[in-house]
Amino acid sequence: MSIDFQTLSVTAGLHEDQFGAVIPPIYATSTYRQHGPGEHSGYEYSRSQNPTREALERGIAELEGGSRGYAFGSGLAAIATVLDLLPAGSHIVAIDDLYGGSVRLFDRVRSHSANLAITYVPSDDPAALEAAIGPDTRMLWVETPSNPLNKLADLALLAKISARHQLIAVADNTFASPVIQQPLSHGFDIVVHSATKYLNGHSDVIAGVAVVSKQRPDLVEKLAFLHNATGAILDPFSSFLVLRGIRTLALRVEQHSRNALEIARWLERHPRVKSVRYPGLPSHPQHSLAQRQMNGFGGIVSFYLDGDASQVKQVLSRSRLFTLAESLGGVESLVCVPEAMTHASVPAERRQALGISDNLIRLSVGIESAAALIADLDHALAADR
Numbered sequence: 001m002s003i004d005f006q007t008l009s010v011t012a013g014l015h016e017d018q019f020g021a022v023i024p025p026i027y028a029t030s031t032y033r034q035h036g037p038g039e040h041s042g043y044e045y046s047r048s049q050n051p052t053r054e055a056l057e058r059g060i061a062e063l064e065g066g067s068r069g070y071a072f073g074s075g076l077a078a079i080a081t082v083l084d085l086l087p088a089g090s091h092i093v094a095i096d097d098l099y100g101g102s103v104r105l106f107d108r109v110r111s112h113s114a115n116l117a118i119t120y121v122p123s124d125d126p127a128a129l130e131a132a133i134g135p136d137t138r139m140l141w142v143e144t145p146s147n148p149l150n151k152l153a154d155l156a157l158l159a160k161i162s163a164r165h166q167l168i169a170v171a172d173n174t175f176a177s178p179v180i181q182q183p184l185s186h187g188f189d190i191v192v193h194s195a196t197k198y199l200n201g202h203s204d205v206i207a208g209v210a211v212v213s214k215q216r217p218d219l220v221e222k223l224a225f226l227h228n229a230t231g232a233i234l235d236p237f238s239s240f241l242v243l244r245g246i247r248t249l250a251l252r253v254e255q256h257s258r259n260a261l262e263i264a265r266w267l268e269r270h271p272r273v274k275s276v277r278y279p280g281l282p283s284h285p286q287h288s289l290a291q292r293q294m295n296g297f298g299g300i301v302s303f304y305l306d307g308d309a310s311q312v313k314q315v316l317s318r319s320r321l322f323t324l325a326e327s328l329g330g331v332e333s334l335v336c337v338p339e340a341m342t343h344a345s346v347p348a349e350r351r352q353a354l355g356i357s358d359n360l361i362r363l364s365v366g367i368e369s370a371a372a373l374i375a376d377l378d379h380a381l382a383a384d385r
């Protein structure tokens with residue numbers, strides 16, 4: 001990896017301050033004094049410009065190796081604003097194992113508000129993906145690893161296909177974080193994140209970011225316009241918190257990945273576990289792609305319990321360290337049942353076709369000690385043996 005992420009995590013977004021403050025202050029102001037009508041220092045109104053938000057935006061642009069970053073009030077606000085780049089009636093090709101909220105936004109909002117059409121294809125089938133591209137296709141939407149099944153997409157290959165058809169290639173990099181991979185370096189045009197997850201890392205903020213590639217100055221201008229024009233911006237206090245979270249991003253993601261790999265290996269040997277989905281395991285169908293593309297395999301481990309929904313419930317109720325909650329990417333370990341929680345808004349037939357069944361359990365492995373987490377899982381899984 002060309003960039004030293006441990007260092008970048010600490011320095012990203014830092015800027016000379018007029019008082020010499022080492023940490024960017026929270027500029028809690030909605031407006032700025034003008035010297036004369038229309039004469040200002042570049043700051044007019046905080047939806048348009050805010051120094052605290054800009055520090056975060058510079059930081060995330062540096063981390064993703066992009067030209068410019070934009071901070072939004074949530075991950076979905078970032079995604080919705082990126083969709084606003086498209087003319088009404090456009091077609092999007094997306095991978096089929098997406099975050100449930102993205103599917104809801106695509107299928108139940110933008111399908112009628114902007115007449116967008118979406119075709120979902122398996123991320124491991126580039127031929128099907130290219131075949132789905134038609135005359136109105138304008139965008140390619142990719143998540144890797146995907147949620148909740150940890151399917152991978154070959155970023156370099158998909159960026160090439162996208163460029164061949166002059167699409168806007170967007171990667172939702174929430175699950176990996178820029179510590180593990182930088183989609184822009186593989187030729188993607190835009191990266192989005194739910195900064196609620198690993199970027200902030202402390203489960204105390206809802207936020208989103210988008211970063212545009214240095215190769216796409218056209219999109220830099222358009223997204224800057226939309227960010228202000230549609231107004232789904234992040235407030236200064238949350239911007240401060242996300243930037244503070246980023247200071248430990250490299251350390252945290254390293255520990256998340258180390259713990260998750262150990263837990264995935266342990267689960268795979270457990271008699272009550274049917275199978276484990278983790279890119280760091282040789283049993284993962286795309287393990288070699290994971291080794292090539294990822295710097296660490298991330299903190300999300302999904303597995304199928306050999307049991308029914310009531311047994312799943314029993315296991316969850318016996319864990320003390322894995323809190324039953326939606327979300328992921330915080331320092332503390334969380335567990336969820338995607339079928340009933342994060343993916344409840346995905347139509348039942350789609351869930352079934354994808355393998356999101358009621359015995360699928362998703363762990364967001366935190367940065368506690370692996371030994372304590374494994375002891376906790378051992379106790380939880382011993383429930384009704």
Ligand SMILES: *Cc1c(COP(=O)(O)O)cnc(C)c1O
Nearest residue numbers: 074075076099172174194196207
């Ligand atoms: C959580 C999440 C989102 C949505 O982000 P919010 O901050 O909750 O709006 C989008 N994509 C992925 C992969 C997510 O995990």
